[in-house]
Amino acid sequence: MTATPGGSAPSRPDTWGREHVANLYSLSVLSMIMNAREDEEEILRLAMTSVGALGPCRAEAGVAVLGEAPVYPSPDGHGVDGLADQLRLLCGREGQVRVPGREWGRAVPLQHTRGGAGGYLVVSATAPPGDGDVFLIHVLAQQTAAALALAGARRLDRDRARELRQLNEDRAAVNTRLATSVATLEHQRSVHEVLAQAAAAGGGVAGIATAVHRLTSRPVAVEDRFGNLRAWAGPERPTRYPKPDATRHEELLQEAARRAHPVRVGKRLIAPATHRGEVLGALALIDPDGSAGDDEVFVLDHACATLAVELAHVRSLAEVELRLRRELVDDLITGTDDESAYARAAAVGHDLHGAHHLAVAQWSDRVADDTFMQAVGRAAAGLRTRSLVARRPGMAVLVCEGPPRGNALYQALVRELGSPDGAIGVSGRCDTPGGIPRAHREALRALEVRRRSRTPHGATTFDDLGLYRLLGPGSDHREIQRFVRVWLGPLLDYDAAHHADLTQTLSQYFECGGNYDATAAALGIHRSTLRYRLRRIRDVSGSDLANVDNRLNLHVATRVWKVLDGAS
Amino acid sequence: MAQHTAATGPETAVSWDGTPVAPGDHLCALYRGPAERDELIRPFLSDGLRAGHICLLLAAPDDAASFRETLAGDEAPSGDGPSGRLQIQVPQDGYLEDGAFDGDRMLRQMADWSAEMFRGCDGAVARLAADMSWAGPLLRPAFTRGLIRYEMRVAPWLRSYPQVGVCMYDLDVFGGDLIIPLVKAHAKIWVGGRLVENPYHLVG
Numbered sequence: 001m002t003a004t005p006g007g008s009a010p011s012r013p014d015t016w017g018r019e020h021v022a023n024l025y026s027l028s029v030l031s032m033i034m035n036a037r038e039d040e041e042e043i044l045r046l047a048m049t050s051v052g053a054l055g056p057c058r059a060e061a062g063v064a065v066l067g068e069a070p071v072y073p074s075p076d077g078h079g080v081d082g083l084a085d086q087l088r089l090l091c092g093r094e095g096q097v098r099v100p101g102r103e104w105g106r107a108v109p110l111q112h113t114r115g116g117a118g119g120y121l122v123v124s125a126t127a128p129p130g131d132g133d134v135f136l137i138h139v140l141a142q143q144t145a146a147a148l149a150l151a152g153a154r155r156l157d158r159d160r161a162r163e164l165r166q167l168n169e170d171r172a173a174v175n176t177r178l179a180t181s182v183a184t185l186e187h188q189r190s191v192h193e194v195l196a197q198a199a200a201a202g203g204g205v206a207g208i209a210t211a212v213h214r215l216t217s218r219p220v221a222v223e224d225r226f227g228n229l230r231a232w233a234g235p236e237r238p239t240r241y242p243k244p245d246a247t248r249h250e251e252l253l254q255e256a257a258r259r260a261h262p263v264r265v266g267k268r269l270i271a272p273a274t275h276r277g278e279v280l281g282a283l284a285l286i287d288p289d290g291s292a293g294d295d296e297v298f299v300l301d302h303a304c305a306t307l308a309v310e311l312a313h314v315r316s317l318a319e320v321e322l323r324l325r326r327e328l329v330d331d332l333i334t335g336t337d338d339e340s341a342y343a344r345a346a347a348v349g350h351d352l353h354g355a356h357h358l359a360v361a362q363w364s365d366r367v368a369d370d371t372f373m374q375a376v377g378r379a380a381a382g383l384r385t386r387s388l389v390a391r392r393p394g395m396a397v398l399v400c401e402g403p404p405r406g407n408a409l410y411q412a413l414v415r416e417l418g419s420p421d422g423a424i425g426v427s428g429r430c431d432t433p434g435g436i437p438r439a440h441r442e443a444l445r446a447l448e449v450r451r452r453s454r455t456p457h458g459a460t461t462f463d464d465l466g467l468y469r470l471l472g473p474g475s476d477h478r479e480i481q482r483f484v485r486v487w488l489g490p491l492l493d494y495d496a497a498h499h500a501d502l503t504q505t506l507s508q509y510f511e512c513g514g515n516y517d518a519t520a521a522a523l524g525i526h527r528s529t530l531r532y533r534l535r536r537i538r539d540v541s542g543s544d545l546a547n548v549d550n551r552l553n554l555h556v557a558t559r560v561w562k563v564l565d566g567a568s
Numbered sequence: 569m570a571q572h573t574a575a576t577g578p579e580t581a582v583s584w585d586g587t588p589v590a591p592g593d594h595l596c597a598l599y600r601g602p603a604e605r606d607e608l609i610r611p612f613l614s615d616g617l618r619a620g621h622i623c624l625l626l627a628a629p630d631d632a633a634s635f636r637e638t639l640a641g642d643e644a645p646s647g648d649g650p651s652g653r654l655q656i657q658v659p660q661d662g663y664l665e666d667g668a669f670d671g672d673r674m675l676r677q678m679a680d681w682s683a684e685m686f687r688g689c690d691g692a693v694a695r696l697a698a699d700m701s702w703a704g705p706l707l708r709p710a711f712t713r714g715l716i717r718y719e720m721r722v723a724p725w726l727r728s729y730p731q732v733g734v735c736m737y738d739l740d741v742f743g744g745d746l747i748i749p750l751v752k753a754h755a756k757i758w759v760g761g762r763l764v765e766n767p768y769h770l771v772g
Binding site: 018019021022023024025026027029030032033036045046047048049050051052053054 | 598739743744745746747748749751752757759760764766767768769770
């Protein structure tokens with residue numbers, strides 16, 4: 001090869017010098033190539049393969065960092081016995097190494113780490129090379145070390161970039177989770193807010209149903225614990241709400257209550273509203289395509305809690321009102337001041353001003369339990385009778401506004417209870433609460449009279465008791481019956497034996513003031529028939545109707561007989 | 569060897585990877601991998617074909633077929649503009665015609681090729697790209713010496729005609745044992761995306 005300057009290179013007098021400069025320039029280009037490499041082994045291999053092109057030396061091995069495995073120029077590298085130990089003894093300095101079959105061997109340090117430590121480029125030659133050749137090896141080693149340092153810095157940058165990327169990804173993941181949590185919390189806050197507003201607005205179960213519909217965009221039904229529809233919100237309200245099988249419905253609600261989670265039944269997602277372990281009702285989300293997810297379940301769960309509070313509140317109110325009504329009626333019966341009575345009655349929605357009557361109802365085959373009381377309440381309400389209803393031992397008491405229709409109330413109760421075996425006693429009028437104790441006694445008196453009459457089932461009004469009103473509830477009933485028997489016994493026996501109406505004729509005669517024409521007309525008989533009957537009455541009873549005393553006693557006896565006979 | 573000159577103007581302008589080069593230049597391009605090679609060769613030859621230049625590609629058979637396919641569109645006449653000629657040679661056509669590399673024979677062939685191409689074509693410009701990846705498996709000390717000797721003698725031939733020659737070596741194939749002498753044998757080296765002048769290059 002002839003070494004001559006090319007292009008615009010200055011003329012060189014010395015061939016070795018030009019070759020040397022060309023080598024140095026080629027090393028600078030090699031340095032550019034090595035600096036672009038990121039893999040330490042590639043850099044070492046590039047350096048080692050260059051050694052032979054720079055002079056008489058041969059590369060034996062390259063070590064990036066002392067202690068690491070050496071890299072050889074080719075897979076079938078020469079290998080140097082004990083190279084690691086020889087390099088360790090040099091302690092980072094340049095020095096000779098023994099290479100089998102080579103007269104000259106040298107380890108040139110590759111100082112590329114921050115602390116000055118690094119590896120070695122191990123070269124050898126068959127004879128000691130010249131200074132210029134060794135100089136080129138040193139330049140190559142320095143450029144190799146620089147490339148290794150650059151690669152290390154790049155790796156560090158990559159590692160840091162990777163860590164930064166990982167941190168960014170982790171942060172992004174955290175942010176995503178945070179955003180999800182915030183969205184979930186926002187949804188939950190919205191659910192709480194809407195349901196709280198619904199509860200505070202006093203819209204009751206209908207308000208809750210509307211709130212759930214607004215939150216889920218699905219039709220919503222609120223049912224009582226028996227499956228009856230209490231409220232509906234949203235479209236597609238059924239014209240006739242289906243009544244579920246009672247047993248299966250109860251089992252379903254109990255199962256849902258045990259799981260504390262909505263259960264799917266066909267196209268509906270049902271959640272029970274429970275209060276202190278008792279199922280008070282249920283919320284049903286109409287979800288035909290089964291697309292309701294966690295958000296909808298969350299709404300249902302919380303709506304059920306709100307619904308349970310609402311239902312429990314309604315029940316408590318009812319119980320309190322019922323108790324207040326009972327206590328008020330009890331106090332009215334035992335006697336209380338008018339002003340207090342008016343105020344307490346107003347508090348439970350009843351106006352005690354104006355005329356009132358008391359009614360007592362007693363059924364022989366029914367105890368006065370809640371069912372009986374509810375039947376009485378419904379019967380009174382059905383007659384549009386505003387009343388306070390309370391339970392007394394064995395009977396129901398009604399404080400009624402205006403005169404109650406005793407017989408109509410009796411018939412209504414017969415329908416409610418499915419039994420005619422009962423009686424109702426109705427008091428006279430009382431205009432102030434202070435008169436209620438008396439009215440109560442009157443009602444009891446009327447009830448007693450009805451129950452002791454020959455037709456004990458029905459209604460009796462105190463005002464209709466007539467003379468019997470004078471006989472208090474403490475009177476000896478048998479004595480009264482004996483009185484009737486003394487004066488009317490023969491006539492009653494005669495009527496019974498001959499299917500006659502002498503007692504009724506006598507009673508009507510007295511009621512008509514002894515007027516023949518009026519009596520005959522009232523009885524629908526001829527005047528002569530009346531004369532005949534009166535003669536028979538005198539004969540059978542043995543009483544002279546013209547005698548004033550006889551006449552008074554007989555009149556009283558017929559009045560009592562009519563009451564006892566139920567003819568009033 | 570007769571000296572031919574090219575007319576100056578846009579149609580004679582030649583650039584390599586965006587850097588202007590002059591007719592007669594001998595470049596050594598050190599690239600990494602086939603993808604980078606393709607990104608360098610395609611615009612170089614494509615621009616030449618569109619400028620009506622004579623384009624010669626020396627590459628391994630598989631690569632040659634691929635380039636012929638992708639550059640075919642640029643070879644066809646386009647409107648009133650000139651159309652270039654794309655010629656492709658595989659190593660067996662020149663470098664390894666007798667099964668072994670003979671630099672002297674190759675230089676003679678290339679000189680004959682230039683004479684034929686420029687005969688009666690004053691003002692023409694030739695672009696030559698030679699991808700030497702095929703030589704990787706053949707790399708032995710004797711082969712390397714012959715190749716470097718050939719490379720050092722290519723420059724005078726290139727300067728004898730308005731032609732630009734680029735010898736391309738894959739750094740993933742060739743190591744320092746070839747890179748060092750290659751750098752010493754070229755006046756211009758393209759490496760790492762830059763074209764650098766080598767004022768200390770050696771000639772044969």
